[in-house]
Amino acid sequence: MQAGYQCEECEEAIWLATTRAELQWLRNRRHVVREVQRHLSTGLDSWMDEGLAFLERHDGHSVVVVTRGK
Numbered sequence: 107m108q109a110g111y112q113c114e115e116c117e118e119a120i121w122l123a124t125t126r127a128e129l130q131w132l133r134n135r136r137h138v139v140r141e142v143q144r145h146l147s148t149g150l151d152s153w154m155d156e157g158l159a160f161l162e163r164h165d166g167h168s169v170v171v172v173t174r175g176k
Contacts (some may be wrong), residue, residue, distance in 0.1 A: 107173050111160050114168040120160045121174070122153040129171045132157050 110121035111155050122129065132139060136158060143150055143158075150158075161169060 107175060109173050111157065111164075112172045113164040114170060116164065116167065118164070118165075119136060119172065120156065122157055124151075124153040124155055124157075126173055128153075133161060133169065133171065146153055153160060162172050 108121045109126040110119055111129060111133070112119040132154060139150070139154060139158060144152075144153065151153065
């Protein structure tokens, strides 16, 4: 099972290498993750970077967490 984000307005989706629960956590706490990101010299996990970028591009849109079978 793959999990990702989908923008309901643009219908664009991104599939990330993580769980549905972690994507919900990131979406709900992205302001905290951005703050942590500023203080990390090594950077975030790639799924977090990609997820944050997607959420930023679709800021103000309805973004939902979706899953699909492999």
